[in-house]
Amino acid sequence: MRYTLRQLQVFIAIAHHQNLTRAADELAMSQSAASSALKDFEHQFAVQLFDRVGKRLQLNEQGRLVRPRAEALLAQAQDFEQILLRHAEAGPLNVGATLSIGNYLAVGLMAKYMAEHPDAPVRLDVANTRQIADKVLNYELDIGLIEGELNHPELEMIPWHNDELAVFCHPDDELARKQQQQGHIDDSDLLAARWILRESGSGTRQAFDRALHGLLPDLNITLELQHTEAIKRAVEARLGIGCLSQITLTDAFRRGSLVHLTVPQRDFSRQLYMIVHRQKYRSAGIQAWIELCRNHALTP
Structure with missing residues (x-):
């Protein structure tokens, strides 16, 4: 294999932060090590994935094309790691919820999820519909619970609750x-x-x-x-x-x-929805969350 999971981590972190220093900090690497990992990754395939704009590294067309696949590969690797390390099907899950759902419904869902998967931590991010959608699109969240209706080709809308x-x-x-x-x-x-x-x-x-x-x-x-x-x-x-x-x-x-x-x-x-990036790997945690939301009646 001509690339490593660490190179994928560096590529994804830089794509998220658009800054080498912040990406290196997130991964607990030196800046030079992160820079070398990206250069080696690009060199292996004779491709440039970022445009250098001052201190920013901005994804170019090729980078935007491969990012969803890189995200999916890394998510599968992390899912596999959780199964090996924790002997659990579901790993950490990042959930986004709009304000009404986050403040009145999501905590109860999180309690049920954590009871069923005690070794799988859940992080909840509460914001409005537009902000949650942006974070799902940017792979910052695994799944979103929203009140509004969206029409975006990269988002799958899953009807959830009336x-x-x-x-x-x-x-x-x-x-x-x-x-x-x-x-x-x-x-x-x-x-x-x-x-x-x-x-x-x-x-x-x-x-x-x-x-x-x-x-x-x-x-x-x-x-x-x-x-x-x-x-x-x-x-x-x-x-x-x-x-x-x-x-x-x-x-x-x-x-x-x-x-x-x-x-x-x-x-x-109105209809409440779950949203997932269409190219996001459906980990065991995501699948378990979707099933939980479908199977449990909601009361505030």
């Missing part, structure tokens, strides 16, 4: 009183309200925009916040009304600190 958004307000809000009288609110109420919403790029915002098609240009959006809890606190402070996943609001509705507003003319249902 969810629904809920419009909500403070118990003393005028809309709460109107709903008590009428049983629901209508589009004119939505247009008159002040809204506190998630930021663009989040799956929740994507589903909200789809549900309120036709009204978006005329909505009064007072605040856009990145965190679910901040939106709930702002609505509790009577700064406006909000719209979040029902899984994030169960406790607040039960306590009566927030009121669910019924909007029968609007469809707030």
Whole structure:
């Protein structure tokens, strides 16, 4: 074989960091050793995988072509190593989750996974849909759990869980009183309200925009916040009304600190997905996580 796994590690680390020094630090190597490994790797096949741009090493077309295969080969080698060293089928797993899923569902899934695979550590990265997708595409995450819908040729979307958004307000809000009288609110109420919403790029915002098609240009959006809890606190402070996943609001509705507003003319249902890079090697850990998500009912 004309290449080594260490050379693959160096190539992948440099592709990720676009910097030789940071790649060497990650691999606990000297800079000269990492540089030599890359040069030997390229020399063996008479190919250049990076363009040198100042201090950056940027993947060129050839490098982008071979990176997915290198990632897959290294993942298989690591999977094999875990089986030999730990006598376990599943190795370490890097999971990404969007904010609502990460804060309300993913921890329970991690507990089940770790109970079934006690020797397989799991790392959870929580961010919005766009950021999780970028990390899966860049092989920083093995699998993502997202709320939004994506159309990217390199990502496989695996339907996972049905969810629904809920419009909500403070118990003393005028809309709460109107709903008590009428049983629901209508589009004119939505247009008159002040809204506190998630930021663009989040799956929740994507589903909200789809549900309120036709009204978006005329909505009064007072605040856009990145965190679910901040939106709930702002609505509790009577700064406006909000719209979040029902899984994030169960406790607040039960306590009566927030009121669910019924909007029968609007469809707030959505699908949650698992996303995996199409060229990512499906390790035993990834397969086990997918099966766990499919087989366990989810409650916040």
